[in-house]
Amino acid sequence: MGLCRGVGGIAYPAALSAIPRAWRNENYLVLCVLVLMVAVGLGLLVWAVRATLDARRHGEVRLVMDPFPGAIGGHVGATMDLPTVPYRPDLRFAVTLRCAYHYQTRTGGGDNSSESHEQMVWEGEGAAQVQPQERGSRVAFRLSVPKGLPESEQAVGDSEHHWTVLLESTDPALKFSRRFEVPLFASGAESTWLAHDAAKHPQMQALREAELDAVSDIEPVEGGVRLYQPYGRLWRQNLLWLVMGGAFFGMGMWAGYSGAPALFPVVFGGVGGAMLLWGFYAVSNSLTVQLDREGLRTERRLLGLMLAWQRVPAKDIARLRIKESYTQQSGHQHTTFFRVQVSLRNGKSVTIADSLRGRPVADQMLAMLVKATGYPG
Numbered sequence: 001m002g003l004c005r006g007v008g009g010i011a012y013p014a015a016l017s018a019i020p021r022a023w024r025n026e027n028y029l030v031l032c033v034l035v036l037m038v039a040v041g042l043g044l045l046v047w048a049v050r051a052t053l054d055a056r057r058h059g060e061v062r063l064v065m066d067p068f069p070g071a072i073g074g075h076v077g078a079t080m081d082l083p084t085v086p087y088r089p090d091l092r093f094a095v096t097l098r099c100a101y102h103y104q105t106r107t108g109g110g111d112n113s114s115e116s117h118e119q120m121v122w123e124g125e126g127a128a129q130v131q132p133q134e135r136g137s138r139v140a141f142r143l144s145v146p147k148g149l150p151e152s153e154q155a156v157g158d159s160e161h162h163w164t165v166l167l168e169s170t171d172p173a174l175k176f177s178r179r180f181e182v183p184l185f186a187s188g189a190e191s192t193w194l195a196h197d198a199a200k201h202p203q204m205q206a207l208r209e210a211e212l213d214a215v216s217d218i219e220p221v222e223g224g225v226r227l228y229q230p231y232g233r234l235w236r237q238n239l240l241w242l243v244m245g246g247a248f249f250g251m252g253m254w255a256g257y258s259g260a261p262a263l264f265p266v267v268f269g270g271v272g273g274a275m276l277l278w279g280f281y282a283v284s285n286s287l288t289v290q291l292d293r294e295g296l297r298t299e300r301r302l303l304g305l306m307l308a309w310q311r312v313p314a315k316d317i318a319r320l321r322i323k324e325s326y327t328q329q330s331g332h333q334h335t336t337f338f339r340v341q342v343s344l345r346n347g348k349s350v351t352i353a354d355s356l357r358g359r360p361v362a363d364q365m366l367a368m369l370v371k372a373t374g375y376p377g
């Protein structure tokens with residue numbers, strides 16, 4: 001990390017000082033690259049400042065596991081002491097246990113050029129227990145891990161699996177977040193002194209219901225449910241697409257107006273335009289669904305105008321299922337969004353709910369629809 005900071009400390013001022021020269025020379029390719037470097041550098045600087053302030057505020061934090069190592073087919077549990085955080089009954093900490101598959105792909109930059117990728121394999125969420133500990137607080141959690149998941153660093157060719165624990169405060173004023181890489185093996189061991197399942201914490205039930213209420217209205221009808229997902233759901237997350245898309249599109253148009261080669265407005269404008277379109281669609285569409293004994297009816301609208309509709313008789317419905325949509329990353333935080341689909345007997349599928357943040361929220365939506373409609377899940 002020190003080497004990265006050193007390189008960044010040299011490269012960032014150099015890029016900043018080179019921008020006026022590229023502008024004067026009308027070298028728009030170099031100028032666009034330099035502007036992107038400066039933007040990335042600013043983002044890294046903000047992240048570094050926040051991480052430094054957080055480390056100074058809370059000091060070194062250790063995760064004490066029970067059992068150690070964590071157990072696939074058993075439990076992953078741990079405690080964490082925070083001597084600088086005075087205990088309050090309203091302290092809340094969310095815990096996320098995640099298994100990711102890390103792999104490399106070759107790029108066109110040479111024989112040794114490669115690019116790192118990460119694909120989520122499994123994720124569990126819960127709410128930690130918080131107790132007073134001397135002058136500070138103790139955070140404890142326990143999560144169950146299903147059998148059959150890959151062990152830590154289980155190699156698949158040149159790639160391997162990693163398990164991580166993310167603990168973060170849900171109080172914006174506290175601003176606490178820590179990520180730990182933890183070992184997990186298929187031992188089936190259980191925790192000896194952590195009794196509470198974080199996934200079944202009462203706060204998690206309330207949180208999942210709030211997440212569902214934020215993106216959908218569910219109304220019972222005879223033999224099933226009517227579900228409505230309004231315009232603007234998850235608008236804060238989708239605003240990022242609009243901002244980034246506008247920046248890239250504006251950069252491409254500006255480069256074209258300034259006489260840059262056609263490649264610039266085509267590439268930057270094309271990428272930015274696609275991001276703008278996706279962001280606009282994400283915040284401007286609504287979905288109305290009725291699923292009952294008669295079958296399925298869906299209406300997708302864009303700003304109130306009919307975009308697509310579908311009707312499926314009950315005899316063509318095979319089952320309901322969950323499908324991963326996409327993953328967003330912010331620092332160490334990975335948020336995966338899911339959708340619920342109706343699988344048809346002809347092999348096709350129809351989305352009946354989207355914008356579901358995290359697998360537990362999607363599981364709860366699926367369970368509600370299965371129970372209300374009688375279709376298998």
